Amino acid sequence: MSPLLDVSNLRVAYGDRSGERVAVDSASFTVEPGEIVALVGESGSGKTATALAIMGLLANNARVGPGSAIRFEDRDLLRLPERELRDLRGRRISMVFQEPAAALNPVMRVGEQVAEVALVHGERDKKKAREQAIAMLGRVGLPDPAEQYRAYPHELSGGMRQRVMLAIALLLKPSLVIADEPTSALDVTVQAQVLKLLLELQRESGTAVLLITHDLGVVAETCSRALVMKNGQLVEQASVDALFHAPQHEYTRELLAAMPKLKRRA
Amino acid sequence: MLRFAAARARQTAIVAIIVTSLAFFLVHAAPGDPFSTIDTSVESAAARAEMRVRYGLDRPLYQQYPAMLMNFARGEFGTSFSQSRPVSAVLAEVIPDTLLLMLPALTFGVLLGVALGTWQGARAGSSADRGWSTVTLGVLSVPEFLIALIAATLFAVRLGWFPATGMLRIGATHSSFADLLGDYLHHAALPVATLTLTIACAVARFQRTAVIGARSEEFVRTARAKGATDRRIIMTHVLRRTAASLCAILGLLFPALIGGAAIVEDVFAWPGAGHTLVAAVSSRDYPLVIALVTVGSIAVCVGSALADAAAAWVSPSGAVDA
Amino acid sequence: MTQASRAGRRTGIAAAVVLAIIVGIALIGPTSFGRSASDSGDLRTDRLSPPSAAHPFGTDASSRDVMARVVQGTRVSLGIAVLSVGILFVIGVAWGGLSGLAPAAADRWMMRLVDALLATPRLLIVLAVVAFTGRLAAPALALLLGLTGWAQMSRVVRARVREVRASDHVVAARALGTPALSLFLRHILPEVAPTAFVMAILAAAAVVPLEASLSFIGASVAPPTASWGVLLRDATDHPTDAWWLLLFPSVVIATTVMCVNMLGERLQPRDRNFLAR
Numbered sequence: 001m002s003p004l005l006d007v008s009n010l011r012v013a014y015g016d017r018s019g020e021r022v023a024v025d026s027a028s029f030t031v032e033p034g035e036i037v038a039l040v041g042e043s044g045s046g047k048t049a050t051a052l053a054i055m056g057l058l059a060n061n062a063r064v065g066p067g068s069a070i071r072f073e074d075r076d077l078l079r080l081p082e083r084e085l086r087d088l089r090g091r092r093i094s095m096v097f098q099e100p101a102a103a104l105n106p107v108m109r110v111g112e113q114v115a116e117v118a119l120v121h122g123e124r125d126k127k128k129a130r131e132q133a134i135a136m137l138g139r140v141g142l143p144d145p146a147e148q149y150r151a152y153p154h155e156l157s158g159g160m161r162q163r164v165m166l167a168i169a170l171l172l173k174p175s176l177v178i179a180d181e182p183t184s185a186l187d188v189t190v191q192a193q194v195l196k197l198l199l200e201l202q203r204e205s206g207t208a209v210l211l212i213t214h215d216l217g218v219v220a221e222t223c224s225r226a227l228v229m230k231n232g233q234l235v236e237q238a239s240v241d242a243l244f245h246a247p248q249h250e251y252t253r254e255l256l257a258a259m260p261k262l263k264r265r266a
Numbered sequence: 267m268l269r270f271a272a273a274r275a276r277q278t279a280i281v282a283i284i285v286t287s288l289a290f291f292l293v294h295a296a297p298g299d300p301f302s303t304i305d306t307s308v309e310s311a312a313a314r315a316e317m318r319v320r321y322g323l324d325r326p327l328y329q330q331y332p333a334m335l336m337n338f339a340r341g342e343f344g345t346s347f348s349q350s351r352p353v354s355a356v357l358a359e360v361i362p363d364t365l366l367l368m369l370p371a372l373t374f375g376v377l378l379g380v381a382l383g384t385w386q387g388a389r390a391g392s393s394a395d396r397g398w399s400t401v402t403l404g405v406l407s408v409p410e411f412l413i414a415l416i417a418a419t420l421f422a423v424r425l426g427w428f429p430a431t432g433m434l435r436i437g438a439t440h441s442s443f444a445d446l447l448g449d450y451l452h453h454a455a456l457p458v459a460t461l462t463l464t465i466a467c468a469v470a471r472f473q474r475t476a477v478i479g480a481r482s483e484e485f486v487r488t489a490r491a492k493g494a495t496d497r498r499i500i501m502t503h504v505l506r507r508t509a510a511s512l513c514a515i516l517g518l519l520f521p522a523l524i525g526g527a528a529i530v531e532d533v534f535a536w537p538g539a540g541h542t543l544v545a546a547v548s549s550r551d552y553p554l555v556i557a558l559v560t561v562g563s564i565a566v567c568v569g570s571a572l573a574d575a576a577a578a579w580v581s582p583s584g585a586v587d588a
Numbered sequence: 589m590t591q592a593s594r595a596g597r598r599t600g601i602a603a604a605v606v607l608a609i610i611v612g613i614a615l616i617g618p619t620s621f622g623r624s625a626s627d628s629g630d631l632r633t634d635r636l637s638p639p640s641a642a643h644p645f646g647t648d649a650s651s652r653d654v655m656a657r658v659v660q661g662t663r664v665s666l667g668i669a670v671l672s673v674g675i676l677f678v679i680g681v682a683w684g685g686l687s688g689l690a691p692a693a694a695d696r697w698m699m700r701l702v703d704a705l706l707a708t709p710r711l712l713i714v715l716a717v718v719a720f721t722g723r724l725a726a727p728a729l730a731l732l733l734g735l736t737g738w739a740q741m742s743r744v745v746r747a748r749v750r751e752v753r754a755s756d757h758v759v760a761a762r763a764l765g766t767p768a769l770s771l772f773l774r775h776i777l778p779e780v781a782p783t784a785f786v787m788a789i790l791a792a793a794a795v796v797p798l799e800a801s802l803s804f805i806g807a808s809v810a811p812p813t814a815s816w817g818v819l820l821r822d823a824t825d826h827p828t829d830a831w832w833l834l835l836f837p838s839v840v841i842a843t844t845v846m847c848v849n850m851l852g853e854r855l856q857p858r859d860r861n862f863l864a865r
Binding site: 280281284285288289403404406407408409410411412415416419423424521522524525528529532543544546547548550551552555556558559562563566567570 | 700701703704706707708711712713715716717718719722793796797800801804805820823828834838841842845848849850853
């Protein structure tokens with residue numbers, strides 16, 4: 001079976017007057033349908049740039065190197081016209097961002113922002129989109145979803161906002177969700193809840209997840225495979241078991257060593 | 267809402283008192299009085315002295331000032347020297363005429379300005395954007411009366427398309443409401459267009475900045491990730507985000523707006539408060555001048571209070587400051 | 589540097605150059621060009637003549653050379669602008685600086701006065717005064733404009749002073765026991781000065797049209813002194829037959845104000861909330 005996502009030789013560089021800064025250097029990896037893959041690394045390692053490249057949301061001054069290809073459902077995303085990319089975004093591939101307070105429009109009701117996904121992708125009936133959104137808000141665990149539909153982002157707690165983000169990302173049951181540090185901005189107790197929700201939703205819909213994180217504990221608990229990045233390069237790819245018990249690359253070993261002991265035992 | 271209104275009302279009252287007092291003392295600090303200039307050819311010195319007494323100008327300042335404030339609070343603004351009738355009557359006549367000029371100009375100006383500013387903000391940095399920025403700056407750099415003058419000279423005097431002065435045909439009777447409306451529109455076209463132009467350019471400049479700011483916020487990236495088109499992002503997300511700051515800006519623009527309206531009225535001899543003020547200044551009609559200046563400041567306070575109320579109404583309570 | 593900011597830089601420099609030329613010509617004055625602003629020529633033949641070799645900008649209704657009048661007008665108007673901005677600069681910086689350094693209660697009251705002043709249309713106050721003083725000499729007008737225009741400057745200065753006061757290096761200096769005067773002169777002032785100067789430029793851009801408007805209404809300097817507003821007032825007496833009376837002063841005014849505005853914009857710190865404070 002062909003992989004859902006096939007990234008080969010991805011090279012992303014940010015350029016300006018003074019020169020170029022390479023964010024991602026020849027990264028190659030795949031994601032199988034329904035898999036949960038972790039993309040691990042510290043800040044600046046190129047994880048987010050990789051995610052944005054897949055979504056086609058890189059900044060204007062970013063150049064994707066020649067010879068890079070990102071195949072998704074048999075199409076090269078890097079060569080698709082913007083119109084077709086827009087069709088895929090939110091419907092077949094979606095993204096969850098790190099900071100939900102910033103990622104949501106502060107002057108728009110959260111329910112409307114969820115319903116927007118349906119409206120953008122062909123739902124003409126506003127009422128139906130609204131119903132879909134309310135159902136989804138209930139599914140992600142918001143109490144009294146019909147009432148919460150009308151809430152503004154600042155009226156919700158951080159955890160609830162991130163649930164809204166998950167609702168947006170999974171409304172149309174995409175085949176791939178890229179979650180960029182979805183729990184890093186949340187309190188520790190809430191982190192666990194949100195992760196649990198993500199896993200539930202993933203199981204229900206069979207969505208593949210590319211989970212970007214710097215937290216190895218989360219990786220151990222949720223993912224089947226892990227990709228380790230450092231300075232833009234993919235230094236190791238392995239199943240989580242193999243990674244934790246027999247790390248190949250020195251950097252991976254350093255990361256493992258840096259983890260607090262309690263977590264590692266889990 | 268009630269608390270807000272009460273607070274602004276109190277603020278307006280304070281401003282009105284300060285402005286009136288300022289005008290009063292400045293006026294009396296200057297040499298001469300109204301009667302030393304107007305009436306020398308007509309009235310004798312004794313008659314002038316009598317008028318001074320009648321208008322209470324012979325009393326010492328510390329008596330005139332509180333008397334004036336009390337009267338103002340009661341709504342009595344005294345009598346206009348140049349028009350020989352109560353100031354309140356004059357106000358009742360000219361303020362609606364000014365509104366007939368300002369309200370259309372404000373409406374069109376804001377609509378046009380928001381459209382242009384948003385259009386520019388969506389293509390910030392492009393040559394089209396920079397070109398229009400130069401245009402708006404150019405328009406705002408030309409003194410308003412000059413624009414009015416050029417408009418009047420070109421379209422009224424030279425081309426004769428519109429009348430150069432007044433609000434309605436002098437001494438005319440109108441056969442129907444449609445006729446009255448048509449006459450008003452014909453006269454209003456140039457002055458309203460002039461005011462609209464400056465308002466639109468000022469609003470466009472602010473709106474452009476606001477749109478550029480909103481576009482760089484993170485929620486835009488989320489919207490993109492949903493697959494939304496640029497057009498939808500601008501029209502739905504960005505515009506809503508800029509609504510609050512737009513209202514705030516309108517509040518700030520009010521003083522300039524009222525000053526500008528006065529100038530335009532003068533150039534086009536539009537029978538409104540501004541035109542009357544200029545005439546009152548020339549004839550040193552001090553009750554009328556003070557009353558008009560006070561009304562002007564009150565208008566500014568009311569305008570900015572309305573703008574702030576609108577800003578609060580558009581933003582969800584407690585939301586991030588625009 | 590992006591293409592947009594390179595273009596912006598060129599505009600700023602161009603504006604500054606044009607402004608320098610205008611100011612230079614004003615300083616030199618009409619007489620150095622061999623022209624007089626008040627000399628009436630032959631009233632029979634020379635009045636209202638279109639631009640020619642002898643009179644590049646034409647003559648006015650009193651047979652005066654319009655070019656000389658424009659140059660003198662530039663002198664007068666710019667002089668008033670500079671003087672009034674100087675006055676409002678001093679008052680505004682002083683008031684704003686004090687308010688910024690003052691304890692919260694005093695600061696609030698000081699700013700209330702500023703808010704009241706800002707709420708009033710400047711034009712109206714000036715008109716009220718002129719109603720009773722009649723026509724003013726140029727310095728008096730400049731004083732009046734300065735006295736009515738310092739509010740915005742003080743607002744901005746106060747905000748900046750408060751901002752700098754709270755910044756890390758000032759707090760650190762205070763913690764080290766730096767005396768207040770030294771604190772003000774060496775730490776706060778250098779950071780506030782650029783903002784104040786930019787505001788001064790913008791204030792100049794606002795004052796010029798205001799003075800012109802006043803002169804136009806007839807509330808300003810008396811003839812035969814020319815200021816831009818007076819020249820435009822004269823032009824309205826002959827709107828169709830003497831287009832040159834309107835054109836040349838208009839172009840000069842618009843160009844000057846636009847250049848000042850462009851310069852002010854270019855120099856402004858790139859702060860989105862600049863005006864909202």
